[in-house]
Amino acid sequence: MSEILAAIPAFNEEKTIGSVVLAARRYVNEVAVIDDGSTDNTAAIAKMAGAHVLRHDYNRGYGAALRTGFEYARTNGTRVLVFLDGDGQHRPDAIPRVIEPVLRGEADVCIGSRFLDPQSAKNIPLYRRFGIGLLTKLTNLRTRGSEKVRDAQSGFRAYSRKAVNALDVRETGMGVSAEILWEADKHGLRVREVPVQVDYDGEGSTEGAVRHALGVVRSMIRYVETEHPIGVFGVPGATLFTIGIALGLDVTSRYYASGPARDLAIGDAILTLLLIVMGMLLGFTGLILHAVIAANRRMR
Ligand SMILES: Nc1nc2c(ncn2[C@@H]2O[C@H](COP(=O)(O)OP(=O)(O)OP(=O)(O)O)[C@@H](O)[C@H]2O)c(=O)[nH]1
Ligand SMILES: [Mg+2]
Numbered sequence: 001m002s003e004i005l006a007a008i009p010a011f012n013e014e015k016t017i018g019s020v021v022l023a024a025r026r027y028v029n030e031v032a033v034i035d036d037g038s039t040d041n042t043a044a045i046a047k048m049a050g051a052h053v054l055r056h057d058y059n060r061g062y063g064a065a066l067r068t069g070f071e072y073a074r075t076n077g078t079r080v081l082v083f084l085d086g087d088g089q090h091r092p093d094a095i096p097r098v099i100e101p102v103l104r105g106e107a108d109v110c111i112g113s114r115f116l117d118p119q120s121a122k123n124i125p126l127y128r129r130f131g132i133g134l135l136t137k138l139t140n141l142r143t144r145g146s147e148k149v150r151d152a153q154s155g156f157r158a159y160s161r162k163a164v165n166a167l168d169v170r171e172t173g174m175g176v177s178a179e180i181l182w183e184a185d186k187h188g189l190r191v192r193e194v195p196v197q198v199d200y201d202g203e204g205s206t207e208g209a210v211r212h213a214l215g216v217v218r219s220m221i222r223y224v225e226t227e228h229p230i231g232v233f234g235v236p237g238a239t240l241f242t243i244g245i246a247l248g249l250d251v252t253s254r255y256y257a258s259g260p261a262r263d264l265a266i267g268d269a270i271l272t273l274l275l276i277v278m279g280m281l282l283g284f285t286g287l288i289l290h291a292v293i294a295a296n297r298r299m300r
Contacts, residue, residue, distance in 0.1 A: 007069035023092035024079030063176030108189035112156030112196035173221025233286030241279025
């Protein structure tokens with residue numbers, strides 16, 4: 001059992017992992033590195049630096065690594081779990097600040113935010129600030145007023161034991177950061193933010209960042225559609241169906257009103273059929289998804 005556990009997801013970070021582990025050890029009782037199928041010396045170096053290494057046989061993704069970290073903390077009886085990146089962007093000397101609100105029992109989730117201090121925000125390339133801002137707005141759309149955050153994408157976060165036990169994350173990629181905040185909101189966990197500095201050494205491409213952002217949005221959509229299948233599919237389906245029926249009635253009445261000429265508005269008739277079929281398809285998708293998800297939940 002360790003009171004304070006630092007967990008570091010790492011994928012091919014042999015250059016930085018050693019110093020991150022050594023520095024983190026000064027502030028916590030135990031350091032665990034989740035080596036996500038690295039093909040370099042990440043695991044060996046982390047071990048030499050004194051970390052407990054949890055290894056994935058193949059690259060399962062950032063979210064899967066967090067899940068492994070949560071599971072380890074759960075079986076370990078950890079009181080405070082803090083995640084930080086293995087690429088050296090998070091300064092381990094900020095660990096005490098990020099865990100403090102959790103240690104004091106004032107928060108269940110504490111985010112090391114890059115945007116609370118305007119000076120530290122300047123360290124981040126502009127296009128990334130823009131992207132993170134957008135993803136944060138999207139994340140905040142689904143949380144209650146009290147839990148709006150400034151940085152929904154930071155990987156530097158501390159969790160209370162209550163949060164560790166409650167959070168059951170499914171997203172395997174970077175979308176996990178938003179999923180955690182939505183799950184935290186659902187479970188009524190208290191979320192706080194403290195300012196942290198990050199170091200960007202100029203590595204990382206724009207293309208990578210765009211793919212990263214699209215991946216996050218895709219997993220947000222996935223989350224919403226599995227949480228509310230009726231809302232996402234059923235409501236638009238019912239709307240299309242209703243418009244289709246109304247248009248159909250209109251086409252029919254016009255047909256009969258056209259007298260012996262029997263004039264059918266063929267375009268409108270086709271549109272009617274399309275709307276009704278689409279509406280029914282969406283509606284059934286919503287219902288089936290709803291049933292599948294409910295069955296799935298019962299089995300768990
Ligand atoms: N487990 C796991 N971790 C990953 C994977 N990809 C990245 N990471 C780790 O997650 C952390 C953050 O990843 P980065 O790629 O640096 O993401 P970022 O900090 O949002 O983006 P950058 O600004 O490009 O650094 C680092 O510690 C990485 O080693 C992955 O596929 N699996
Ligand atoms: Mg990084």
